[in-house]
Amino acid sequence: MSFRWLWPYVRRQWSAILAVMALAALTSALAAAQPYLSKLIIDDGLIDRHFKLLIVLCVTVVALAACGFALGALNRLWYVRLSGKVLFAIREDVYAHILTLPPRFFRLRPVGDLVTRLDGDVAEIQRFSTDSVLALVNGVLLLVFSAGIMLAMSPVLTLVALGTLPLQLLVRHRARQPVADSTLEVRESRAAITDFLVETLGAAKAVQSSGAEQFERERLSRLNRGLLQRVIRQQLIGYGVGAFTSMLSHMTTAMVFIVGGWAVIHGSLTIGTLVAFTAYLARGTGSATSLMGLYTAYQRAGVSLKRVQELRAAQPMRTRGREVRVLPAHAGVICVQHLSFHYPESEHNVLDDLNLEIAAGTKLVLFGESGAGKSTLIDLLRGFAEPVSGRIELDGHGLEDYDLHSVRGRIPVLETDPALFRGTVLENLQYGNFEVPGEQVISAAKLTGVDQFVATLPNGYATVLGARGAGLSTGQRQRVAVSRALLGAPFALVLDEATSNLDAAAVRGMHELIDRIFTHQTRIVITHAPQAVPRADRVVELCAGRIIERPRACAYG
Ligand SMILES: Nc1ncnc2c1ncn2[C@@H]1O[C@H](COP(=O)(O)OP(=O)(O)OP(=O)(O)O)[C@@H](O)[C@H]1O
Numbered sequence: 001m002s003f004r005w006l007w008p009y010v011r012r013q014w015s016a017i018l019a020v021m022a023l024a025a026l027t028s029a030l031a032a033a034q035p036y037l038s039k040l041i042i043d044d045g046l047i048d049r050h051f052k053l054l055i056v057l058c059v060t061v062v063a064l065a066a067c068g069f070a071l072g073a074l075n076r077l078w079y080v081r082l083s084g085k086v087l088f089a090i091r092e093d094v095y096a097h098i099l100t101l102p103p104r105f106f107r108l109r110p111v112g113d114l115v116t117r118l119d120g121d122v123a124e125i126q127r128f129s130t131d132s133v134l135a136l137v138n139g140v141l142l143l144v145f146s147a148g149i150m151l152a153m154s155p156v157l158t159l160v161a162l163g164t165l166p167l168q169l170l171v172r173h174r175a176r177q178p179v180a181d182s183t184l185e186v187r188e189s190r191a192a193i194t195d196f197l198v199e200t201l202g203a204a205k206a207v208q209s210s211g212a213e214q215f216e217r218e219r220l221s222r223l224n225r226g227l228l229q230r231v232i233r234q235q236l237i238g239y240g241v242g243a244f245t246s247m248l249s250h251m252t253t254a255m256v257f258i259v260g261g262w263a264v265i266h267g268s269l270t271i272g273t274l275v276a277f278t279a280y281l282a283r284g285t286g287s288a289t290s291l292m293g294l295y296t297a298y299q300r301a302g303v304s305l306k307r308v309q310e311l312r313a314a315q316p317m318r319t320r321g322r323e324v325r326v327l328p329a330h331a332g333v334i335c336v337q338h339l340s341f342h343y344p345e346s347e348h349n350v351l352d353d354l355n356l357e358i359a360a361g362t363k364l365v366l367f368g369e370s371g372a373g374k375s376t377l378i379d380l381l382r383g384f385a386e387p388v389s390g391r392i393e394l395d396g397h398g399l400e401d402y403d404l405h406s407v408r409g410r411i412p413v414l415e416t417d418p419a420l421f422r423g424t425v426l427e428n429l430q431y432g433n434f435e436v437p438g439e440q441v442i443s444a445a446k447l448t449g450v451d452q453f454v455a456t457l458p459n460g461y462a463t464v465l466g467a468r469g470a471g472l473s474t475g476q477r478q479r480v481a482v483s484r485a486l487l488g489a490p491f492a493l494v495l496d497e498a499t500s501n502l503d504a505a506a507v508r509g510m511h512e513l514i515d516r517i518f519t520h521q522t523r524i525v526i527t528h529a530p531q532a533v534p535r536a537d538r539v540v541e542l543c544a545g546r547i548i549e550r551p552r553a554c555a556y557g
């Protein structure tokens with residue numbers, strides 16, 4: 001696994017990292033001085049009965065501790081700021097990348113899975129990329145300080161102290177794969193639960209309508225039990241490794257006391273030195289353990305890194321054509337020639353040598369049985385999928401010559417359930433046309449009838465809507481979507497079964513509105529009820545992957 005892509009995020013914060021490391025080094029140096037002071041207190045102060053020196057040494061101990069706390073506080077502040085910056089930069093970049101991915105990607109990946117990766121996994125990576133650097137520096141410094149002083153105090157005892165180190169390293173190394181496996185299992189279980197919650201809570205009404213409350217509860221309970229088992233396994237592995245290494249540390253300390261005690265009893269070592277030595281040993285062992293813990297953190301971060309890498313590796317949709325042409329704000333010819341398409345998951349051609357030319361300003365009704373490929377055709381027109389063969393021309397230029405942002409913006413699709421977001425009505429109207437001034441948004445809203453129902457809302461345009469536009473009826477949300485389309489100066493407008501949830505009068509009202517404000521635009525009306533579409537210029541059927549022209553009068557006979 002490669003941690004290389006993290007480098008730019010860390011490099012950007014290089015000076016902050018250096019500052020934090022310098023502070024950490026200073027704090028470690030101060031901490032390393034304490035046991036030596038206690039040796040001086042015992043040997044030179046107590047045993048030599050030098051009271052003045054004793055006082056000076058004690059004051060020094062307190063002063064050093066106070067400095068250590070002050071430096072520690074500053075260090076923590078800088079560190080939190082630094083790690084926050086790294087975390088947010090990684091998360092924002094991965095999020096931005098996800099937003100470039102094609103619809104296919106989102107069909108295959110549950111939202112909960114994406115949420116867990118963006119949340120838990122990115123945090124794990126960040127923690128590793130910043131914490132590990134600091135822990136490494138801190139641990140190594142403390143270890144070197146402690147080992148250096150220990151060696152100076154007693155080389156023999158130092159050798160005894162290092163005795164079990166190879167065994168500790170071996171155990172950590174052996175535990176590497178089980179740690180990685182159990183971490184991955186826990187992450188996947190958590191993702192499954194997040195996904196379950198996002199899906200069922202997002203469709204709470206459907207669950208209630210189906211009387212599936214108990215069913216879903218049991219499903220959650222099963223997922224929870226699965227998670228618990230995996231967490232227990234992960235904890236047991238972690239605990240086992242920790243307990244074994246800490247047992248070895250205790251044995252080391254006991255050995256040092258036996259060998260050192262023998263030397264003290266025989267007068268070749270002072271008590272102060274033995275006390276200070278064991279204090280340094282405790283510190284050294286502590287930093288050695290945290291350094292070895294880094295190895296486990298590395299395994300865990302590796303698991304998260306792989307999960308985030310998968311997102312980063314997903315191929316973005318094409319957005320730029322060769323010439324980066326912008327689709328015009330007026331109607332133009334739409335020409336589809338010999339278009340064939342099948343989804344990667346299947347061999348079956350949804351569209352098969354399809355030909356269709358739509359003159360500028362036409363109101364075209366497109367019908368066909370469910371699954372015929374109507375929505376797929378529109379996805380291809382808007383560059384959300386790539387044809388297997390054939391050509392699509394808009395206004396005389398191949399789709400590949402266009403900046404697809406402009407194509408998607410200028411060919412808006414009105415769907416049964418338009419996508420609104422949490423926010424005010426005005427923000428929702430502006431969505432996608434962020435630079436359009438408020439007055440212009442409101443004059444568009446007057447044309448589309450949004451103004452009428454906004455007048456009845458408690459705070460008018462400033463009324464806050466719930467998730468997905470909750471608080472407005474389907475018809476009202478559609479009028480908001482029509483307003484957005486109008487502000488976007490469309491090249492063509494698509495209604496993909498937009499009126500299927502409305503009653504006959506509302507359908508007529510919607511068509512009157514659309515025909516009135518988009519008189520000169522091309523309108524493609526996809527419907528299962530072609531007879532209900534008034535004032536159509538042309539009616540075509542999509543059948544067996546091709547277009548069949550139907551006379552307007554007898555199309556539905
Ligand atoms: N992601 C996909 N992977 C595989 N097959 C798909 C995918 N999306 C759609 N299909 C298949 O492609 C065919 C066309 O689907 P499409 O959604 O375009 O139909 P449609 O004409 O819009 O139907 P409806 O009127 O029900 O909306 C269907 O047979 C469908 O099963």
Ligand SMILES: [Mg+2]
Pocket residue numbers: 374375376496
């Ligand atoms: Mg469809």
